Amino acid sequence: MILRSAFTLAALLALTACSGAFAPAPAERQSTTATPPARTAPAIARAAPETRAAAAPLRPISSLLGQETAQIDAQIGAPDLIRSEGDGELRIYRNTACVLHVFAYPRGPNTEVRQATHIEARTPDGQIVGADADACLARFKRS
Secondary structure, eight states, X not given: OHHHXXXXXXXXXXXXXXXXXXXXXXXXXXXXXXXXXXXXXOSSOOOOOOOOOOOOOOOOGGGGTTOBHHHHHHHXXXXXXXXXXXXXXXXXXXXXXXXXXXXXXXXXXXXXXXXXXXXXXXXXXXXBOOTTHHHHHHTSOOX
């Protein structure tokens, strides 16, 4: 009989714990909208971080769009390959890290002057570079 009573008591306690009957009243709960306490500075003084020369910001690869091919050559060097495609041309620039494909077409009535209309950055094995396209452009010489 004592064993049966102990088992019943244990079962009731387990059920009571799951029911949430002992949850604090709403007035006792802490508000989530209260402002956190102000933080104070640490007691140990830290040395100021070393100041380094700020790295030059990356030029976005899109900065080449609309530029004439001569302007692009002046900025990143002569192309490794120029392939004519109808009125336009594909200009390929290579370095050890990536390959730029610049598609240039004539603007206006002067068909001799071509401007960049589309640019792709690729790895040396041909995969299209996504977020690192600007870093690819930075690896070419600057004017």
